[in-house]
Amino acid sequence: MSAAAAEVAVNQYFDRYFDRQATKILPGEYYATKEPEVIVTVLGSCVAACIRDKVSGIGGMNHFLLPLDGSAEPGKPTQSARYGAYAMELLINEVIKLGGRRERLEAKVFGGAAVLRGMLLNDVGKRNAEFVEQYLRNEHIPIAAADLLLDFPRKVYFFPETGQVWVKRIKTIKNDTIFEREREYRQRVKQDVESGSVDLFEE
Template sequence: MNNFEIDPHFSTSYYYDPKFETQAVKVLPGEYYATDSEEMIVTVLGSCVSVCLRDSYSGIGGLNHFLLPHDRSSRDTPLAESARYGVYAMELLINHLLKLGAMRHRFEAKVFGGGKVIKDFTFANVGERNVEFVLAHLKNEGIPIVARDLLNIYPRKVHFFPQTGRVMLKKIHSLHNATLIEREKGYLRQIERKPISGAIDLF
């Protein structure tokens, strides 16, 4: 944890995880978290994308969780227009990591999400748009992607350990309730209304 002034997008959903025997924080859509401590960061992704970003030397790292919005006035909204939300999510995470002492030239990223899990979304390719944006953005920023698990049809649960860089990823093959889907839909509606201010895999 850290003592910086709390940003409204900065997750404060702290808890102790008895399975992993560690302090943890849950990141919801539209939030991010950054730390220089031995904590675990957890998020669940549907169409959203998360970037697990860390300084490969110091272990300072964090994770964001974002969904590009859709302008309902046009089904052909250019990616460049809607991607400003993704850019904002990346800037929040990067700036916080730098404040904690991370060095930009040592950044490495692991990227997850973009599943096609919401069949009746206002536009069908939201996951693809998220993936297209994040891969291009990291390339433009010169940040190497050292692991990825993207697209397909499954939600994903991500456990990220910034100090070591390890990610444990579980693909959710059976979604028993609509919590994840409704959470992402609610997040999408929220950011459209206001301007910007399975098995476990190891990565």
């Protein structure tokens, strides 16, 4: 997995509305904290998993998109699934490194909308939503809340300390920033897959 496809978020600022430190997650990024912060992202076809130790309040968020992948073979994970699993493990491992306990983790998942123009026939958002739900079931991490699919972007605010999530559904889009970020991100991920840099979890 190249650095272009999965990075720790560095866009931090002080949110005056919530009166606390905030970290903004862009496509391909993740962030976890044990401080009373808010983590923010805007989702179109991508999905975000908010993972939290429900006892300690240590938690974080990722923001990822499965690349389109025609390499599926019966009984074998695709490169796309390997990428998604890697994106999830990055976040889970970071939460555990900060002191979270895997057996106490819970998840809230968002995104997967049908909004990435030119890719609607491929059900990109649906594939992302199905992947994150299946991954969490396989890992026995309960999903405490979800807001997936439909046809509009979302802005998500996650407060790991309390587990609270605010979701704003964006019904009116003023510019193409969301689409351009996801389109550029998808191209980076596609290049990673084609180069073999996400050939992970071989059995």
